[in-house]
Amino acid sequence: xxxxxxxxxxxxxxxxxxxxxxxxxxxxxxxxxxxxxxxxxxxxxxxxxxxxxxxxxxxxxxxxxxxxxxxxxxxxxxxxxxxxxxxxxxxxxxxxxxxxxxxxxxxxxxxxxxxxxxxxxxxxxxxxxxxxxxxxxxxxxxxxxxxxxxxxxxxxxxxxxxxxxxxxxxxxxxxxxxxxxxxxxxxxxxxxxxxxxxxxxxxxxxxxxxxxxxxxxxxxxxxxxxxxxxxxxxxxxxxxxxxxxxxxxxxxxxxxxxxxxxxxxxxxxxxxxxxxxxxxxxxxxxxxxxxxxxxxxxxxxxxxxxxxxxxxxxxxxxxxxxxxxxxxxxxxxxxxxxxxxxxxxxxxxxxxxxxxxxxxxxxxxxxxxxxxxxxxxxxxxxxxxxxxxxxxxxxxxxxxxxxxxxxxxxxxxxxxxxxxxxxxxxxxxxxxxxxxxxxxxxxxxxxxxxxxxxxxxxxxxxxxxxxxxxxxxxxxxxxxxxxxxxxxxxxxxxxxxxxxxxxxxxxxxxxxxxxxxxxxxxxxxxxxxxxxxxxxxxxxxxxxxxxxxxxxx
Amino acid sequence: xxxxxxxxxxxxxxxxxxxxxxxxxxxxxxxxxxxxxxxxxxxxxxxxxxxxxxxxxxxxxxxxxxxxxxxxxxxxxxxxxxxxxxxxxxxxxxxxxxxxxxxxxxxxxxxxxxxxxxxxxxxxxxxxxxxxxxxxxxxxxxxxxxxxxxxxxxxxxxxxxxxxxxxxxxxxxxxxxxxxxxxxxx
Numbered sequence: 001x002x003x004x005x006x007x008x009x010x011x012x013x014x015x016x017x018x019x020x021x022x023x024x025x026x027x028x029x030x031x032x033x034x035x036x037x038x039x040x041x042x043x044x045x046x047x048x049x050x051x052x053x054x055x056x057x058x059x060x061x062x063x064x065x066x067x068x069x070x071x072x073x074x075x076x077x078x079x080x081x082x083x084x085x086x087x088x089x090x091x092x093x094x095x096x097x098x099x100x101x102x103x104x105x106x107x108x109x110x111x112x113x114x115x116x117x118x119x120x121x122x123x124x125x126x127x128x129x130x131x132x133x134x135x136x137x138x139x140x141x142x143x144x145x146x147x148x149x150x151x152x153x154x155x156x157x158x159x160x161x162x163x164x165x166x167x168x169x170x171x172x173x174x175x176x177x178x179x180x181x182x183x184x185x186x187x188x189x190x191x192x193x194x195x196x197x198x199x200x201x202x203x204x205x206x207x208x209x210x211x212x213x214x215x216x217x218x219x220x221x222x223x224x225x226x227x228x229x230x231x232x233x234x235x236x237x238x239x240x241x242x243x244x245x246x247x248x249x250x251x252x253x254x255x256x257x258x259x260x261x262x263x264x265x266x267x268x269x270x271x272x273x274x275x276x277x278x279x280x281x282x283x284x285x286x287x288x289x290x291x292x293x294x295x296x297x298x299x300x301x302x303x304x305x306x307x308x309x310x311x312x313x314x315x316x317x318x319x320x321x322x323x324x325x326x327x328x329x330x331x332x333x334x335x336x337x338x339x340x341x342x343x344x345x346x347x348x349x350x351x352x353x354x355x356x357x358x359x360x361x362x363x364x365x366x367x368x369x370x371x372x373x374x375x376x377x378x379x380x381x382x383x384x385x386x387x388x389x390x391x392x393x394x395x396x397x398x399x400x401x402x403x404x405x406x407x408x409x410x411x412x413x414x415x416x417x418x419x420x421x422x423x424x425x426x427x428x429x430x431x432x433x434x435x436x437x438x439x440x441x442x443x444x445x446x447x448x449x450x451x452x453x454x455x456x457x458x459x460x461x462x463x464x465x466x467x468x469x470x471x472x473x474x475x476x477x478x479x480x481x482x483x484x485x486x487x488x489x490x491x492x493x494x495x496x497x498x499x500x501x502x503x504x505x506x507x508x509x510x511x512x513x514x515x516x517x518x519x520x521x522x523x524x525x526x527x528x529x530x531x532x533x534x535x536x537x538x539x540x541x542x543x544x545x546x547x548x549x550x551x552x553x
Numbered sequence: 554x555x556x557x558x559x560x561x562x563x564x565x566x567x568x569x570x571x572x573x574x575x576x577x578x579x580x581x582x583x584x585x586x587x588x589x590x591x592x593x594x595x596x597x598x599x600x601x602x603x604x605x606x607x608x609x610x611x612x613x614x615x616x617x618x619x620x621x622x623x624x625x626x627x628x629x630x631x632x633x634x635x636x637x638x639x640x641x642x643x644x645x646x647x648x649x650x651x652x653x654x655x656x657x658x659x660x661x662x663x664x665x666x667x668x669x670x671x672x673x674x675x676x677x678x679x680x681x682x683x684x685x686x687x688x689x690x691x692x693x694x695x696x697x698x699x700x701x702x703x704x705x706x707x708x709x710x711x712x713x714x715x716x717x718x719x720x721x722x723x724x725x726x727x728x729x730x731x732x733x734x735x736x737x738x739x
Contacts, residue, residue, distance in 0.1 A: 072566030317641065321680040
């Protein structure tokens with residue numbers, strides 16, 4: 001079998017796996033969002049913590065609960081990292097410095113999983129489990145909860161209630177993420193991903209050299225790292241490390257796990273607003289962007305343009321033999337198209353065009369298909385903008401699913417869209433202008449600019465993948481990127497919830513001949529155009545100086 | 554008033570986070586540990602391989618082999634240090650990477666495939682391509698003074714097809730092949 005045939009089969013296999021899960025998982029998530037009954041464990045949990053699970057919240061209360069819950073996670077994780085030396089199962093690993101602990105706590109609570117440190121050297125098993133694994137679950141659950149709240153805003157009429165955050169986040173963690181994680185982790189461990197509480201093995205190799213083989217509770221963390229679109233690796237090499245991603249089968253399963261919830265949520269949306277076609281239109285936008293980016297990137301990597309790669313005869317620098325080019329590129333485009341940021345290769349060493357596509361995936365605002373929850377609410381915001389702009393062009397009243405888009409709604413949409421570019425471009429620009437900023441870059445010229453743009457894009461989008469070729473551990477970056485991650489996560493959440501609040505209060509206006517249908521090819525095309533135009537207008541100048549200049553050199 | 558509301562939400566958050574930590578951070582990893590040690594105990598503990606009763610490495614973690622009598626793996630930016638996984642992170646046009654590749658070509662041959670000339674993402678890649686393995690058969694046989702057929706057999710035994718027939722690439726496990734070569738003797 002040729003590499004191309006195998007690669008195409010692998011792609012087809014992946015698409016079938018996603019398609020098979022779309023309806024059942026989407027319907028299951030709608031039941032989680034709309035079900036009245038609490039399970040026994042949940043009732044115990046609410047009683048024990050004194051959380052009022054019976055009353056629904058308006059958008060302000062919902063947002064305060066999101067922020068309170070996330071701040072609690074931030075404080076606990078910060079504390080764990082600062083005191084890990086004195087905890088069991090850490091094997092003498094040092095406490096994190098204050099700026100580093102801040103960066104890492106923010107990183108995992110915001111679902112970013114940017115890592116300035118090297119996992120195997122810096123964090124012990126217990127903080128990995130109690131801190132990072134837990135945040136991998138709940139930060140993903142927060143994203144899905146916010147998506148539920150926004151969808152309720154579309155589905156409901158004449159109310160200010162958006163649901164109960166505590167109920168949403170608990171149900172998503174325990175009913176959705178936990179069972180899926182158990183299944184995925186079981187397959188991982190059967191394929192060779194490790195799950196051990198030992199520190200490691202010291203072996204003498206065949207040639208008499210010493211080799212230290214680190215162990216850890218990885219399968220459990222790896223499963224939720226993908227399912228919650230988190231992406232933070234146990235090891236420095238992330239999904240390239242054989243203990244995290246042992247075979248081509250764990251590779252495709254990881255890719256499936258990253259994208260299955262984001263690709264199924266549009267069905268949940270369609271079910272909740274009682275119009276499946278609306279969900280299908282959203283899904284079509286996501287899938288088109290993902291497939292296009294995969295096609296372009298795989299072509300770029302197979303062509304292996306670049307002086308060093310030409311000399312080597314292939315773009316294998318930073319890539320693993322067991323995955324090959326196709327398996328690597330599919331992981332790369334899904335890792336950046338969702339907000340996962342997991343890598344099974346080193347993106348810094350991809351061809352300029354291939355690396356540029358990965359960055360573009362993030363710049364599009366993570367909607368192809370985006371993170372768990374964030375992808376859906378991000379794309380719904382884009383859909384509103386599409387309706388608004390096309391309404392302006394033809395003089396139609398902008399409305400979506402019978403909800404009029406007035407001043408209040410469009411203000412939230414505009415603010416939502418502006419946050420990420422602000423956090424990213426200002427962050428990168430300020431860092432470069434500060435004394436010592438340029439010295440942290442590994443490469444000079446356009447590639448150096450690409451590195452820092454990639455870092456802030458990754459942070460502000462809560463992606464977490466890196467062009468690792470610069471010194472991420474310097475306090476300048478731990479604090480700077482930390483702030484970019486915070487703004488990039490919580491401001492959009494607040495604006496999305498505010499939007500949900502004003503939508504829920506409206507009555508539904510009946511569709512007329514003047515209403516733009518928001519399903520079908522016309523709307524899908526318009527939506528795609530808006531995604532690309534917003535990104536192009538915002539980022540073209542910065543990209544022209546970085547990856548575009550590099551690709552043309 | 555608003556401050557009080559925020560404090561209320563923070564405290565509720567802390568309580569619920571603590572309970573979820575027990576379920577998701579302790580019970581869940583323990584459950585997977587249990588499942589792993591029932592279904593695949595060797596793999597859960599790192600796929601450690603032994604030769605003559607001695608642990609010599611992990612099937613999944615590459616090792617450095619430089620002598621002419623060994624099957625050579627991929628170059629490693631981490632020197633196959635198990636505690637320092639990682640890659641060069643050098644860009645596609647990097648002069649430094651070009652120099653390394655050109656240098657390796659002189660040692661490993663002008664026809665050596667890309668995986669023989671580039672470092673892997675983990676720095677611990679346990680595999681090489683079948684092409685790169687084939688190019689080494691004659692050198693290894695000569696250095697060991699054995700027939701090429703026996704070297705070939707070792708490499709064939711360490712060769713795996715694509716997973717499920719179409720996932721990923723064909724691989725030769727360098728450590729497995731070398732354990733077989735080691736058993737051949739000089």
